[in-house]
Amino acid sequence: MRVRDSKVPYPRVSHVDNNPTATSVEEDGVEREVLQQFKENENRPVRLASTAHKRFAGDAMNWLPGRIAYLDASRTWLAYWNLQTLSLLGFVPANKPAGSPPSVPPAEHIVDFVKSCFSYTDDNSGGIGGGPDQLPHLAPTYAALLALLNVGSDDGFSFLASKKKEIYNWLLSLKQPSGSFVMHHGGEEDVRGSYCAALVATTLGIAGDELMSGAAEHVARCQTYEGGFACQPFEEAHGGYTFCATAMLALTKKSSLIDVPLLKKWLSRRQCATEGGFNGRTNKLVDSCYSWWIGASHAMVTAFEAEARRQASPAGAVKSVSDLVLLDMISYLSFDDNDPTSLQPPFANKEPNTAATDSSESGEWADIDVCPGTFSYDQEGLQKYLLMCCQNVSGGMKDKPSTSADYYHTCYALSGWAVAQNLGKVYHQARLGDSDSVLASVEDAPPASKLSAEKKAVFLKLLSCVDNDEPVFITEKIDASLLRFVNPVFCVRVERVTKGLQYFLGSPCLPDPAY
Numbered sequence: 001m002r003v004r005d006s007k008v009p010y011p012r013v014s015h016v017d018n019n020p021t022a023t024s025v026e027e028d029g030v031e032r033e034v035l036q037q038f039k040e041n042e043n044r045p046v047r048l049a050s051t052a053h054k055r056f057a058g059d060a061m062n063w064l065p066g067r068i069a070y071l072d073a074s075r076t077w078l079a080y081w082n083l084q085t086l087s088l089l090g091f092v093p094a095n096k097p098a099g100s101p102p103s104v105p106p107a108e109h110i111v112d113f114v115k116s117c118f119s120y121t122d123d124n125s126g127g128i129g130g131g132p133d134q135l136p137h138l139a140p141t142y143a144a145l146l147a148l149l150n151v152g153s154d155d156g157f158s159f160l161a162s163k164k165k166e167i168y169n170w171l172l173s174l175k176q177p178s179g180s181f182v183m184h185h186g187g188e189e190d191v192r193g194s195y196c197a198a199l200v201a202t203t204l205g206i207a208g209d210e211l212m213s214g215a216a217e218h219v220a221r222c223q224t225y226e227g228g229f230a231c232q233p234f235e236e237a238h239g240g241y242t243f244c245a246t247a248m249l250a251l252t253k254k255s256s257l258i259d260v261p262l263l264k265k266w267l268s269r270r271q272c273a274t275e276g277g278f279n280g281r282t283n284k285l286v287d288s289c290y291s292w293w294i295g296a297s298h299a300m301v302t303a304f305e306a307e308a309r310r311q312a313s314p315a316g317a318v319k320s321v322s323d324l325v326l327l328d329m330i331s332y333l334s335f336d337d338n339d340p341t342s343l344q345p346p347f348a349n350k351e352p353n354t355a356a357t358d359s360s361e362s363g364e365w366a367d368i369d370v371c372p373g374t375f376s377y378d379q380e381g382l383q384k385y386l387l388m389c390c391q392n393v394s395g396g397m398k399d400k401p402s403t404s405a406d407y408y409h410t411c412y413a414l415s416g417w418a419v420a421q422n423l424g425k426v427y428h429q430a431r432l433g434d435s436d437s438v439l440a441s442v443e444d445a446p447p448a449s450k451l452s453a454e455k456k457a458v459f460l461k462l463l464s465c466v467d468n469d470e471p472v473f474i475t476e477k478i479d480a481s482l483l484r485f486v487n488p489v490f491c492v493r494v495e496r497v498t499k500g501l502q503y504f505l506g507s508p509c510l511p512d513p514a515y
């Protein structure tokens with residue numbers, strides 16, 4: 001892959017207008033490091049170091065160096081971060097499949113570890129701690145759930161299903177009069193708690209009015225004058241909190257409570273002009289982890305716009321294939337009361353017409369006028385930054401060129417990278433006429449015959465598109481740097497989220513009155 005034509009000058013480093021601060025001086029240094037990396041790789045093919053990254057994450061699943069003993073209260077996080085990295089690279093932790101990293105424990109060992117982290121606060125209430133014999137906390141409960149979604153085993157799902165009552169009571173005990181949630185008993189109150197509680201409750205099917213009333217409204221009050229979200233009302237907007245708030249509103253389907261255009265504007269300002277990566281706050285440094293926190297928020301905002309168009313249409317029908325794909329991407333699901341496992345988004349009732357149509361009241365889907373994976377940032381620029389500046393040759397991703405790789409940045413850099421190329425991958429394969437690959441990439445394994453008729457029709461419609469817009473990411477070898485589909489609300493592969501929702505929402509969706 002070539003970064004840019006050598007005849008095109010590199011951008012100048014944006015200096016500090018004769019008013020240097022510690023941050024601006026550091027930013028100047030980072031920009032120079034990045035430009036040096038771009039120059040060094042200008043004429044050199046660069047690939048995603050998949051094998052090295054698998055080894056980096058796989059080894060961590062079995063052995064960790066003593067220098068990170070301070071993360072003992074984050075062991076469920078370490079399990080999730082490394083499972084997510086492996087999952088993005090195509091690994092499934094189930095009884096040592098062929099080609100799996102040798103040090104990764106089988107699925108049942110991972111499930112047993114999560115079980116050992118469950119902790120009771122009393123006889124009828126409990127959650128998951130950061131490790132065995134630790135107090136329950138919303139953050140590791142969230143991480144453990146995502147780890148089990150990545151594993152995808154019925155044993156892990158049945159364990160969580162058996163603890164629904166205790167988890168529901170515990171979540172309810174964390175609920176505050178403002179509508180927010182504290183992270184643990186006596187802990188901090190911010191939008192992280194709202195997001196973690198909403199995702200856990202929604203996934204397990206226990207997100208009733210008693211638990212979630214006022215929660216989305218509290219999150220909406222955390223939107224700042226800039227457009228992003230703060231941890232609490234009247235604080236500074238931050239990329240991590242903005243992701244939590246945006247995803248929480250996606251889970252509760254209440255994006256109408258916020259100023260979406262202002263949020264989109266703030267997100268668009270987070271991309272650094274020289275580096276191509278994102279920062280997390282105004283006037284801060286680039287960091288690869290914001291590839292996820294900001295990049296996934298961009299994807300959700302694009303889907304919020306699609307949902308607004310759906311609500312404005314007659315009968316609330318989806319009339320555009322682009323909008324349908326976006327809503328499906330964030331699992332904006334509409335359940336049939338008689339079949340709680342039918343995970344179908346709100347499709348228009350008619351079959352898509354292969355002829356070009358407009359989005360009038362004809363009941364037919366309009367042709368795609370823009371790639372549904374086109375978000376409001378330079379997606380190729382972000383991927384170049386991650387590829388050229390953040391890869392450790394021996395495995396793992398770092399936040400910027402001068403730092404070291406770690407498990408957190410590896411997980412979120414690769415997850416943000418995946419979001420940047422997800423729907424571009426479908427388009428790229430569609431232009432090659434490889435329909436089997438396109439359909440497989442959507443469900444990421446099952447043959448096309450296992451896709452629902454509606455989804456198959458949608459992606460066959462995508463294949464019919466022959467417009468001339470460029471794919472999101474170009475390499476000399478087409479599949480060299482492609483990652484798996486990621487749901488931007490969960491930070492888990494799309495089909496694994498679907499499998500988990502099918503399991504849990506097939507059981508009772510709300511706790512009975514005895515809870």
